[in-house]
Every structure is written in C-alpha cells, then in structure tokens.
Amino acid sequence: xxxxxxxxFGIVPLYAVIPLISSFVFNTVIYSGTMILRQGAxxxxxxxxxxxxxxxxxxxxxxxxxxYLFWAANYIMIGWIGREHMYRFLVGDFISRIICGIxxxxxxxTLIRPEITGNGLWEHLLRFVYSVDQSANLFPSIxxxxxxxxxxGIRGQKQIPKWYQRFSMIFAILVCISTQVTKxxxxxxxxxxxxxxxxxxxxxxxxxxYQKLWSFFGRINGLLGLEDRGKKQKGKLSEIKG
Numbered sequence: 259x260x261x262x263x264x265x266x267f268g269i270v271p272l273y274a275v276i277p278l279i280s281s282f283v284f285n286t287v288i289y290s291g292t293m294i295l296r297q298g299a300x301x302x303x304x305x306x307x308x309x310x311x312x313x314x315x316x317x318x319x320x321x322x323x324x325x326y327l328f329w330a331a332n333y334i335m336i337g338w339i340g341r342e343h344m345y346r347f348l349v350g351d352f353i354s355r356i357i358c359g360i361x362x363x364x365x366x367x368t369l370i371r372p373e374i375t376g377n378g379l380w381e382h383l384l385r386f387v388y389s390v391d392q393s394a395n396l397f398p399s400i401x402x403x404x405x406x407x408x409x410x411g412i413r414g415q416k417q418i419p420k421w422y423q424r425f426s427m428i429f430a431i432l433v434c435i436s437t438q439v440t441k442x443x444x445x446x447x448x449x450x451x452x453x454x455x456x457x458x459x460x461x462x463x464x465x466x467x468y469q470k471l472w473s474f475f476g477r478i479n480g481l482l483g484l485e486d487r488g489k490k491q492k493g494k495l496s497e498i499k500g
Contacts, residue, residue, distance in 0.1 A: 272484040274337030274344055277475045281333065281351050285400070288355045292362035293395050301368035301394060304444045314372055315439035316380035319387060321429075322436040325405055328429055332408035339417050345472040347411050349462035352471075354407070354454050358398055367396040371441050384440055391442070399443045402451030405433040410459045 264272050337344050371393055374385050409430040412418040434452070437443040462468060479485035 270334055271337050273341060273475075273479055274334070275484060276478055276482070277344065277348055277471075278333055278337055280475070281348060284352060285355055285404075288359040288362070289395055289400060292359050293392060296363060296366045296394070299366050301366045303369060304367060304397065304446050305369060306445060308445050309369075309438075312438050312441075312445075314374070314384075314441055316374065316376070316378065316384045318432075318436040318439045319380050319383045321432050322387065322401070322440050322442065323383070325401065325429075325433045325436075328426075328433070329404050329408055332412060332426060335418060336411040339412070339415050341472060342468065343415070345468035345475075346462040347407075347459070349465070349467045349471055350455075350458035350460070351407060351462075353461055354403060354458040357454060357458070358395075358400060358403070361397055362395045365397060366394060367444075367447075368393045369396065369441070369444060387440065387442070393442075396443050397447045398450035398454050399434075399437055399447035400451065401437050401443070402430075402434045402448045403455050405430040406452045406455035407459065410455060 266272060266275060270278070336347050371388055374381050374388070409423075409426045412423055412426060415423075434448050437448055438445065476485060
C-alpha cells in the first residue's frame with residue numbers, strides 16, 4: 259500500500275485505516291461468532307400480519323447487495339471528516355454491535371423464507387443470497403443498522419455535499435425496504451436497527467468515551483507509522499481533554 263499525503267491510494271486517511279478495519283472485523287466477529295454459538299438453539303419467529311402482507315420483489319436484491327459498497331464509501335467519508343468525528347462515530351458503532359450480540363445470543367431469531375420461482379437474474383441472485391446467508395441473527399437488522407449509521411455519520415457535516423447527504427438518506431431507506439421485500443428481515447428488525455443506530459450515535463456524540471478510543475488507536479497507528487503521535491498530542495487531542 260502506498261502512502262501519499264497522509265492517504266492510502268489517495269482515498270483512505272492513514273489514521274483511519276486501522277480503526278475502520280477494526281469496525282469491520284468486530285462486526286464480522288459479532289455476527290458470525292454468535293451465529294455459530296447459537297447454532298442449534300431455539301430461534302424465535304417474529305412474523306406479523308404486516309410481514310405476511312409484504313410482497314417479494316426480487317429486483318431489490320440489487321440494493322441489498324450494492325449496499326456493501328455504500329457502507330465502505332460512507333465509512334471512509336466519516337474518516338475524512340476528522341479524527342474526533344470518526345472516533346465519536348466509532349464509539350456508537352462498537353456499542354451497537356455489542357448490543358446486537360446480546361440480542362443474537364439471548365433472543366435468536368429466524369424466519370421462513372418463501373420459495374422463489376422464476377429464472378430471471380434477480381430471482382437467481384435472491385436464491386444465491388438465501389443459500390449463503392443463514393436465516394438467523396435477524397433482530398436487530400444489521401443491514402438497516404449499518405445503512406442508517408452511514409447516513410447519520412455524515413448528516414449535517416459541512417464537509418459532505420448536501421446532495422450526497424440526501425442521497426445517503428434515500429439509499430439507506432431503500433436498503434431498509436430491501437430487507438423487507440427480499441424477506442430477509444421482519445419489520446421489527448428494521449425498526450430496531452434504525453432506533454439502535456440513532457441511539458448509539460447519540461451516545462458517541464454526547465460522551466467523552468471517544469477519547470479513550472482515540473488514544474488506543476493512536477498508539478497502534480504510532481507503532482505502525484500511520485500517525486505521528488507527537489504532532490497529534492500537540493494538536494486536537496490536547497484541546498479536547500478538558
């Protein structure tokens with residue numbers, strides 16, 4: 259990886275690389291680890307009359323899959339905004355996954371997926387999604403949670419164009435809709451994911467917990483040569499200790 263003016267390939271701020279990778283790894287450990295841990299346990303079914311009324315729309319599989327690129331792009335943008343904002347955001351991000359893990363362990367859920375007929379592209383893709391993604395760890399919906407984090411993380415930030423903020427909100431809503439019409443989640447999973455994202459984001463914004471996260475990753479970045487700890491201590495970090 260090339261280092262150029264504090265960025266990797268001119269895209270990812272060096273100081274953000276390890277924290278953002280850690281967020282991805284932590285998400286994977288929580289989601290996959292709890293699924294393995296609770297394999298064979300009784301899983302609850304939260305199907306409601308609303309869920310039964312929602313039609314299957316295979317074309318929304320495109321949104322359900324494309325959102326992974328959306329997540330990567332917006333998390334990198336959140337890193338661009340600045341260290342303090344990124345670490346405040348990551349406090350909420352990590353807390354939300356811990357809460358998800360608690361639900362996945364103590365309230366495992368599943369749903370009965372419909373049989374997908376038809377031989378179109380989207381039908382094939384939806385069957386593929388069903389084949390690689392177990393119907394478990396549904397509540398709260400991580401798809402909805404992360405997509406809403408992608409929006410709130412740039413919401414009201416002057417460094418991000420207004421049009422892209424609006425796009426992010428619309429796309430996050432589309433992702434939430436996709437979880438319903440692909441029959442990957444219940445409506446309660448969607449609601450819980452959005453509420454959890456909003457609540458945990460506010461925790462990061464209203465507490466000083468980000469300082470410890472900043473200090474922890476700052477030391478790691480310093481050891482790896484991704485950040486000059488001396489310069490950082492003279493700058494913004496010292497300004498926020500009061």
